Amino acid sequence: MLKESLATWDTKSADDIRTIYAQYAETPTFEEDLMDALLDKELQCGSTWILKNHLGTKGNFSSLHSKSLLDHLELFDKWESQLHILQSFEHITITAAQKFSVENFIRLCLKSERKLIRAWGYHGFHFLSKQFPEYKMEAKTIMQRALLDEAASVKARIRNLLKQ
Template sequence: MEPTTHSALKNAILEWDGKSASAIKTIYQQFREFDEFPEWSLSMLKDAELQRGASYLLKQWLSDGGSLSAANIKSIHQCLPTVDDWQALLHLLQSAEYLPIGKAEKSSVEFALRRHLTHPNTFVRAWAYHAFYWLARQYPEYRADADQFLNMALADEPASVKARVRQLQKQGF
């Protein structure tokens, strides 16, 4: 690993205003070709100043077909209860379908997701339903709870959350 490149990524995220979509996409384009890119981004999830940018970079990496080792996926799952920034949490929840949950982590992931279903931010709640759905797709023992949560969301949540839930229900288990 070339420390100067890791440092350059860190500095780029620190210089990013935390809002500009085009700027973070440019950062992604600059660094995604490095073999160490996912590990660098993952290492930055533990730093509150870097969480938002690093989580976006990881989400983009995964949605573009990038893969992570089982150990790296486990690290992301371990971050779920401790991420400070709501947008960083949102990015991780949006990546749920790319992050298979190991048997050893399923209880802690379940606990974190249940907690996020009541998050004050509606976007986080919507994507917590998404992540819980993917947990239930992987582990059928959670399907009854997932169905119950999705049905409750349709009755109680704002329209933006209901839209996400309807999309999940259309996919089925």
């Protein structure tokens, strides 16, 4: 079962997590099993990596499971899992009812001490503003302000977003 495989993963081996994904991705209950693992705080780093990888390769996650994921964003408090969730936002449809919880999650990430999380936080805000135009001006303002005082690595991600 997916949860048992994730529980034995050492949280470091990229080859092992890829193998776990390959082993379970085509099973009929993959999305249900993944959601179960995503909601287990002990498995969040591995399960969010699998989610990000799945969305990046397959490009979809059912609306039911997307809703459940977005309804539980507060569970993802480890930086690795926050990163994977932020990297997944462009593949997830956010409903109007969920936009505030997504916005709060992104704003929390924008305050992170980790540059990588902040960089992907801007990415998440950019994709939130694409789905909800009322955020467009604020997203642009926040990113332009960040170009003045963020780390070079964060600025590089922002410049790429602004070109889109």
